[in-house]
Amino acid sequence: MRVTEHPTESVTDSDSQKAVNETLEDYTLRYAPHSFRRWSPKVVAITALGGIAYLADFSIGASIGMSYGTTNAIFSILFAAIIIFLTGIPLAYYAARYNIDLDLITRGAGFGYVGSVVTSIIFASFTFIFFALEGSIMAQGLLLGLNIPLWAGYLISTLMVIPLVIYGMKALSKLQVWTTPIWLILMIGPVAYLIYQEPDLVRQFTTFNGHEGYASVDMAAIMLGAGVCLSLIMQIGEQIDYLRFMPARTKENSKSWWVAVISAGPGWVILGAIKQIIGAFLGFYLLTKLPGVNSTEPVQQFNAAFHDMLPGWLALTLAVILVVISQIKINVTNAYSGSLAWTSAYTRISKYYPGRIIFVMVNLAIALALMEGNMFAVLGKILGFYSNFAIAWVVVVATDIAINKYVLKLSPKEPEYRRDMLYNINPVGMVSFLAAAGLSIAAFFGILGDFLSSYSPLIALIVAFVLTPVMGLLTQGKYYIKQKDDGVAEPRYNSEGTPVSTIYQCVVCEQDYERPDIMFSHKHHGIICSLCKTLDK
Template sequence: MTQADPKPAVAGAPAAGPAADETLEDYTLRFAPRSYRRWTPMVVATTALGGIAYMADFSIGAGIGLAHGTGNALAAILVAAVVIFVTGFPLAYYGARYNIDLDLITRGSGFGYYGSVLTSVIFASFTFIFFALEGSIMAQGLKLGLGLPLWLGYLVSTFMVIPLVVFGMKALSKLQVWTTPVWLLLMVGPLLYLVGTDPGSVHRFVSYAGSDGHGGVNAASVLLGAGVCLSLIAQIGEQIDYLRFMPPKTEANKRSWWTAVVLAGPGWVVLGALKQAIGLFLAVYVLAKVGPAAATEPIQQFTGAFAAMLPSWLVIPLAVVLVVISQIKINVTNAYSGSLAWTNSFTRITRRYPGRMVFVLANLAFALVLMEADMFSFLNAVLGFYSNCAIAWVVTVATDIIVNKYLLKLSPHAPEFRRGMLHAVNPVGVVAFVAASGLSIAMYFRALGDTLQPYSPVAAALIAFALTPLMAVVTKGRYYLRRTDDGIAEPLLDADGNPSAATVTCHVCRQVFERPDVTACLTHGAVVCSLCLSTNRVGDHVLPAAEGPVTSGPAPRPR
């Protein structure tokens, strides 16, 4: 981003500080400008995929497999993967195409400017829940390898990510690119060795019946397992936090652009599902040696696998290295994405912008409390409950994009996120989300009987899918846009359908911003950026509502 020389701010407006150092803030609350997006599609994709190096998949796959058996677990993993891929695709496309994060997509896809605070909190919760899970796994590795007590391991795993998170996308891209080959080798190597040298391990894996004794595949067990796996559906938000830095899509790069979006967007779940299956395989392999409780711990799984192929003196150090690399790769992403989500929520509600680092520390504090409370011991219960909220949110937004935007044409095609352009609350997404998550949570806690309890994830998805277009039809799309004209003649999209790179200067912070990130300020006869709009307490920079009802109407569609 080209920055203008700082000038005194308008009286009563926020100082230039909030927008002055976007290298550290990584465009919190805002559109990511083209001038900052200098990575190739495949570098962005590699960075995004590096963030899914978490070990939680191994624990999740092991947990549902040891409980329900291999057949039910694999079916559950497949069901969840299909749902996550289908719902993640439109979200990833919108994030990469329009260079905005999932909260900004959610605002214009059925929730409204303040309505999406609900989902920002859901996503922020996702990041510290999984930070706590990964930190617990690392602490287990440090205890086994270095003898550190768990409480100290929790502290180490929490504070070691802070220096990396401070520097945002630039530091994260380097970290993910350089560590991914080592991580892949350490993860896949033991599996290939065991399959090749111990065929009996494959037979034990395939025939494992689970502790519930059902043996065969049954719907209740599959759906219970899928519910746990679907807690990861919100991972698409973290993928989009990287995909929003994709370069513009052009005729010259469209093949690599689409490849990167699919692989790093919904495609993350393919690797995630494989890791869950590997986790179950390794858990069955070490089950007789360590028992069912420890068999779900990745450090025990890989220690057992490495012991079969390496000298004894190398086993534990290598297992610890794998766990530490994995934890760093994912938890810098959890801390980074969580800080963005908390900042989004706080700034909209209070109209104060404290900076992203405040919420890095807040998110880490939440995660540390969960770790010290031994969240790992009741992992499946936490994830099973959380998945209902996450499913309701992601399915609602995906349905709004697919059905309401492209089929019913009641939702504007180009996502809108700026204050003044959106209604405070859009009942389309808010009603669908609250109804879907509320009813599915009631089912999960058996309020509607034991028989329906396994079906809570299905209920969350189906209710959100049905109510989202129904509410759009009932409201006739009136609550998506507060106005359609942002007061600037320059078009939002360029000839290729990408966000325009034309620049203007915000009259409040005196910084230069690209066209999609600004609106007119009629009060002062000038232009104001979205960040200054967010922090404008008086509201004199916010455009007035249009007279009469506003529907989405025709909008520019990307080619």
């Protein structure tokens, strides 16, 4: 079915035309239509999981393992993994079910149309921080393997992803599917061989107490380590940027659909936690075998592991190849997701659409500046600080979906993200987020006392989880929906909750859009798409 509106006056908007090319813009700022989602659940899942090929997990695991000891590090990793998995379930489900990204989910899940600009910037920060981290790791590999200076390695790691990330989901799906088997073999092979060859090393690793002098089980150490690991809670946003391209759930594909959503959504953290524990193990291995080498550098970890099973020249070659493949797989995702977040925030504030490619360059420029500033040297502090914001946001949105929508029924289950349908600010999410982030940051810097300084991640989590339903009850859900009728007779979702795929033509950009992405505009006397509504001055 196709519906075309003929306005009484012709309206054009050059900004809207910039978003027409689906290959370059990849449905930035809006619903991913049924007509574009041609991939199977399996392909989407593999593509999404390809984005977690980063080596930062090995650095994080080694860092907290060296500082707090093996037992505390493992408890930190497992605690963080449980929180990340649980909060990721409602977010991944919403993205795959309704085909929208984390920013669009956030708008209708407690923050409001303009309120979610803050969270878009937080997510963009995550992408350039981790791009810089992965780029630093690749530069270390290029220095070790090819003797390329670090500054040049930083530049190479930045420039090489540009051709890939420009073409969005189509190019990324092919890249991730074809490189994942190679990456898995190179990552798992040397570690499995090392454990097989040196079983005593595992026993020694389990009794290692770290450099900071903590007891074998210390709650303060566990929370400090968990704070670093929980900075990765924002990875669900990058998973969602792929999961929004899931096909509609049907009776025929229901099983494969759910397997894909859980494995590629919250399930990413299972592999992430394993990588962190392996990183702690490899860090300990380097400490005992090559005490003068930086045990938190993944290229050094894998170079040493490969050397135990292969000739020196081949070991170094494979270690560098692993680093390069990993960096490309994750940093195309970082650059892609970061560009979406920046574009979303900027467009809503300025009502001008500069194009996603502009913000690919912005994100890369910031990441390059961080690399050249040697952010790798203060990795733990940066991630520990950032995690307070990330935890507060993700827990608020996850709680709003799970509790306020499904349990308390204070807001519509079906998401809303269009301008004029939402209040600019929803105090439910904004107050809960600001309180959780503010208190946890205060604790992080010791303002609330020395004891609570180690527990800032827990403060962010508890305050966000408790205050979100409290604020929902206090406001009685008043600020979720500004108006319920969008002026179009046909519902956006069918009786099973699946987005309706009827095609409508926007009177402004004169392009075709599916039902969830349009509304009636009295100003323009016809159907308008959500993006043109965003740009309406």
